[in-house]
Amino acid sequence: MHNSAPKTLGESIKSRIEHLIKDKFKIHEQVPNPEFPKNLDYGELFTDIAFKLAPLLKMPPNKIAQEISTELQDFGAEVKGGFINFKIPVSKSLEFLGIEKLDLLSGKKILCEYVSANPTGPLHIGHGRIAAVGDSISRILKFCGADVVREFYINDAGEQIEKIGLAILGKSQEYKGEYTESVKRKIQEMNLSDSESIGFAASRIILEDIKKTLARFGLEFDSWVSEKEISSKYSKKAMELMEKYLYYQEGALFLRTTMFGDDKDRVVIKSDGKPTYFGNDCAYHLFKVERNFDELVQVWGADHHGYINRIQAVLNIFGFKNKFVVKLVQMVNLLKDGKPFQMSKREGTFVSLDELIDEVGADAVRFIYLTRTADSHLDFDIDLAKKQSLENPVYYVQYAHARTSSLFREAKNKNLYDGYENWKQENWKKQNSRLKTSERERKLIALSSVLYDIISVSAKMYEPSTITTFLMSLAREFHSYYQKERILVDDIDTRFSRLLTCEIVQKAIRTGLDLLGVRAPDKM
RNA sequence: GCGCCUGUAGCUCAACAGGAUAGAGCGUCGGACUUCGAAUCCGAAGGUUGCGGGUUCAAGUCCCGCCAGGCGCACCA
Structure with missing residues (x-):
């Protein structure tokens, strides 16, 4: 191609x-x-x-x-x-196929930050949705030519870390449960006594588990930023830059975020002298600004929406004029047997992403997350997802891909493939082509070339589900075609024209699935 | 009370800066495997897009007012 x-x-x-x-x-x-x-x-x-x-x-x-x-x-x-x-006529479609990279965002340096879960417990299904969306957006932006840095911010400082430390010492009612017990067993060998260092040690152990889960889910990050580390490096400078907007009240240090459209001013240093989460986030965002990105993309759970204005305020203070995009991903409501199931990490009752992957499979989980637009509330019925694991839409698309692979295997087995590559070279984009295409093939080839427009749309909207939906209609067209038309026929031009159609569809599905982080199997 | 999000077929969801006859999957009903994979295909049924106004050639989409649900409104993260 x-x-x-x-x-x-x-x-x-x-x-x-x-x-x-x-x-x-x-x-x-x-x-x-x-x-x-x-x-x-x-x-x-x-x-x-x-x-x-x-x-x-x-x-x-x-x-x-x-x-x-x-x-x-x-x-x-x-x-x-x-x-x-x-x-679109076939000859025209062929001109726009096989694109490896678009130039929509070429030259742009973009930071995508997502997941950034507290290292106080395993990832749950809500994180899973954010992970799927953030990872897919990164892939899409990269495909559109951007230089993307995927970043995970580790919240390894602050009160929650102390609390997990206290929990391990048996002095807190929070973070109870089996998982914390297992962390406790690993900590006990380390001979630590104060809650803070125990909490920090625990956070490192938990972080390793989080990384394993992310890897299973197909996520890789380019950058891991520790809150503890970055706040020690950047807090002082951040405070200096923010100086004009800071004031003390009742012993706490406030930042005038209201000057930039926030509802109220925010505390950066508590009256006990410790920074708030937001205080450290100022330092973190200074670190973001100093790396000169053209665009900062932030994927958050919708419960963080109240946080947007204050971060925007800080970015303004630091003089960041480029694009700041917040992608809010709505909550996942967990259902079990059709009934709401309350999750709480602090209570120790949650369904982990790992468990979900075990039961449903990484591909299916990702596909389910990415079938919905990010801002629609999602009811995730575990039992239904398990039950439908064999009739899930993901298999519909993957099966279309596997079928194309299977056709090429079959063609080779039956010696119906010989000469195909040469034939393709000779007839691709040529005048007087021996390509024989019916309306069905024309449509499939046209749709495959339109894929790249769909990708552009999804990039502009930061919305992976656009691609998911498109892949389902492409797969539908292909299954219908496959059922109607025999591919491996005797007439060489017809057979090779049909094989070429299959190859083009296969490539389109593979490209699309790859942007979703879902595998395109040759056999199922 | 204020702010953000959502309300579309029995269920879960699509519909890209307003565009055509509102589309899929699941479920239901009826058909198609001696030939490349039936995890598939073909067909049927299923809708006053929560309700009421407005803007215009055109509204599921935008504006106003209701109703219902979710999430925020910390010197937690």
Whole structure:
């Protein structure tokens, strides 16, 4: 496959339209990217540009659409009720396939921070959702050309760490439970006595468990930042930069975040002289700012939404003018037997991400998380997820991929593959091609090239589920095609054309699944 | 009380800066395996997009007011 066009099919149509309306109608107008229609009968892309131009040009939309579409015949443009639909011809689709990287974000340095769970217990299913979303966003931004740093902030300082220390000494009612007991057994060999050092030792042990879980879930981080370490390095400088906005009240040091739109001023140093979590976060964010990122992406549980304004305030104080994106991921409500199940780490009643992966499998768990948009509340019924593990949508998509692999295996076994690679070279993008494609193959190839537009959309919205949803419709088209059409037929041109279609679909599914962090198996 | 999020088919969810006949999966009902993998396909049933106003060529999407649920509103993290 070739690899020359960083532009997507949709972007290409868009810029063609921009030139067109400049020439024809003498206007400069921002043209939106063509969209993916809900209904595939309308083609693989459509644009509503004629409606947008109608009031400007004082012409009926249908007429405008007609005039534009005559110049877009090579993209398969058809006008219907003012809309311009694109049924992309095979030759055109082939120009936009096999892209390894888009240039939407090339040259951008982006920091993605996510999970950052307190090392006071194992990751639970809520962290799992954030992990899946954050990791997938990182993959998508990277695919769009960005230089992405994936960061985990370790909250290894503060009161919770002391509390876990106290719990291990048996002096606290919090963090009870089997897991803490197992940490306790490891700590006892270390001969520590005060709650703080015990708490810190515990946090390191727990962090190792967290790393193992993340690895099982397919997550890798480029950077691990310790709160304890970073606050000791950056607190002083942060305080100096914030000096103008600090004041004492009742023995505590406050930061005037209200000057930047926060509801109330926030305490950075408590009256007992210790920094708050937010106080240390100021230091951490100074560390972020000093690394000169073009964009800071933050994935948080929705319960942190009240935290956004104060961080924005701190970033303003530090002079950060670049893009700050907060992706809020809504809560996961755990259901068991269809009934709400209350989780609490401090109470020791939670379902760990590890347990969930054990029962349902990493691929299925990730796919379920990424099927929903991040801001929809998610009811996760454990029993249902287990029960449906064999009829989960993830297998639908993976199966489509496995089927394509299987076809190539079968073709090779039956000596129906010989000459395919040469044939492909000779007929890819060639005039007088021996490629024989029906409407079904045309559509599959077109959809596969539209994938890259879908990826752009998901990057702009920081929303992996866009890709998930698209993959399901691509898989649906493929399964339907497979059922209807025999691939390994005698006629060589037909057989190779169909194999090529399968290869293109396979590549698209693999690319998409990879961005979700889900495996694309050759056999199931 | 204030702020953020959500309300779409029996259930779980889609619908990309407002666009076409609101789409899937699960479940239900009826069909398709002597041929490349039936973890599949084909078909049917299922909707006043929580309610009421408004904005316009066009509203699930935007604005206002209700109703219901979730989450915040710490010198916790």
